[in-house]
Amino acid sequence: MSVLYDYLVVGAGLYGAVFSHEMCRRGKKVLVVDRRRHIGGNCYTEKIDDINVHMYGAHIFRTSRDDIWNYVRQFATFNHFVNSPIANYRGKIFNLPFNMNTFNRIWGVVSPEEAMAKIAEQRKEVSGPPRNLEEKAISLVGRDVYELLIRDYTEKQWGRPCHELPASIINRLPVRFTYDNNYYNDSHQGIPIGGYTAMIGKMFDGCEIRLGTDYLSNRMELSRVAKRIVYTGAIDEFYDFKYGPLEYRSLRFEHVRMPDVVNFQGVAVVNWTDSTVPYTRSMEHKHFEFGTQQSTIVSYEYSYEWKFGEEPYYPINDHVNTSRYQLYANLASKEKKVVFGGRLGLYRYTDMQDTVISALELSNKEGNLK
Numbered sequence: 179m180s181v182l183y184d185y186l187v188v189g190a191g192l193y194g195a196v197f198s199h200e201m202c203r204r205g206k207k208v209l210v211v212d213r214r215r216h217i218g219g220n221c222y223t224e225k226i227d228d229i230n231v232h233m234y235g236a237h238i239f240r241t242s243r244d245d246i247w248n249y250v251r252q253f254a255t256f257n258h259f260v261n262s263p264i265a266n267y268r269g270k271i272f273n274l275p276f277n278m279n280t281f282n283r284i285w286g287v288v289s290p291e292e293a294m295a296k297i298a299e300q301r302k303e304v305s306g307p308p309r310n311l312e313e314k315a316i317s318l319v320g321r322d323v324y325e326l327l328i329r330d331y332t333e334k335q336w337g338r339p340c341h342e343l344p345a346s347i348i349n350r351l352p353v354r355f356t357y358d359n360n361y362y363n364d365s366h367q368g369i370p371i372g373g374y375t376a377m378i379g380k381m382f383d384g385c386e387i388r389l390g391t392d393y394l395s396n397r398m399e400l401s402r403v404a405k406r407i408v409y410t411g412a413i414d415e416f417y418d419f420k421y422g423p424l425e426y427r428s429l430r431f432e433h434v435r436m437p438d439v440v441n442f443q444g445v446a447v448v449n450w451t452d453s454t455v456p457y458t459r460s461m462e463h464k465h466f467e468f469g470t471q472q473s474t475i476v477s478y479e480y481s482y483e484w485k486f487g488e489e490p491y492y493p494i495n496d497h498v499n500t501s502r503y504q505l506y507a508n509l510a511s512k513e514k515k516v517v518f519g520g521r522l523g524l525y526r527y528t529d530m531q532d533t534v535i536s537a538l539e540l541s542n543k544e545g546n547l548k
Contacts, residue, residue, distance in 0.1 A: 239368060426493055
């Protein structure tokens with residue numbers, strides 16, 4: 179079989195879309211394959227009852243880099259959605275991220291000085307550097323906030339007690355001593371009007387796409403048709419689990435149509451932070467785009483231990499898995515034709531802006547190859 183393409187891109191998610199667009203812009207012929215029957219990866223949105231439903235969980239694009247913000251706005255008009263989730267703990271509502279509204283609700287404090295004093299008092303129980311997530315959380319916000327808003331939610335999400343989880347999981351936990359419910363500090367934030375699927379579809383203009391096509395099941399045939407391969411699937415599966423499988427947490431979504439409900443929860447995202455509720459989050463999708471439809475759709479997110487054949491979401495970057503990934507990365511570094519990228523190819527959870535940045539870096543590197 180003759181070589182027909184400059185690049186075979188395995189995976190039609192955001193990483194694959196950015197890379198493919200950049201290569202097509204440079205005049206390269208690109209074939210994209212994905213085992214799913216839709217483009218967009220986990221960013222995929224589907225229009226149901228005129229509401230763009232985030233089928234694999236909430237995705238809010240954010241960045242402080244003007245160049246990245248301008249880059250994605252080539253493909254869509256973004257609205258001014260600001261992520262301001264709330265937490266529900268046994269019927270009591272708290273603002274997120276942790277800020278003065280949260281501290282006032284819990285302790286009745288009204289000034290930053292009072293809130294800082296309360297946290298300083300409670301963090302005394304942690305001596306020395308935090309050894310696990312529990313100690314890290316208490317050192318950041320005190321025991322009261324930890325027990326109300328972190329412990330049960332995190333244990334549902336990761337399926338492990340907080341004292342067994344690494345402190346690094348919440349290194350970027352936002353804590354503010356202002357009355358500000360904006361979850362992110364980034365200067366740019368929003369949702370593409372019309373959904374992510376439409377945006378990513380524009381990125382793929384000029385590419386050939388084959389959906390419902392499993393690269394690994396057709397490896398020999400597909401590998402022959404392109405000069406180079408960009409693989410965004412799971413790196414351990416690519417190598418037939420030679421060193422054992424890498425571990426993930428997975429997610430299940432229950433999408434509920436409410437044809438006679440105009441506004442169900444009053445906010446896009448609710449975190450359910452007590453153990454008596456089996457799901458971690460609920461999302462009312464119309465609020466992502468300020469919808470005025472006379473119906474609504476709510477999705478419930480359940481976290482569970484990943485098993486082969488299911489969709490992996492969050493890498494478990496503990497010592498065992500990090501060491502195992504390094505063995506696979508060593509194999510990948512010896513590849514002459516295949517380059518690994520994306521969340522699964524690099525066994526690394528990344529925000530959407532990081533995905534775009536990484537794909538652009540690879541495309542620039544590939545564009546400089548002779």
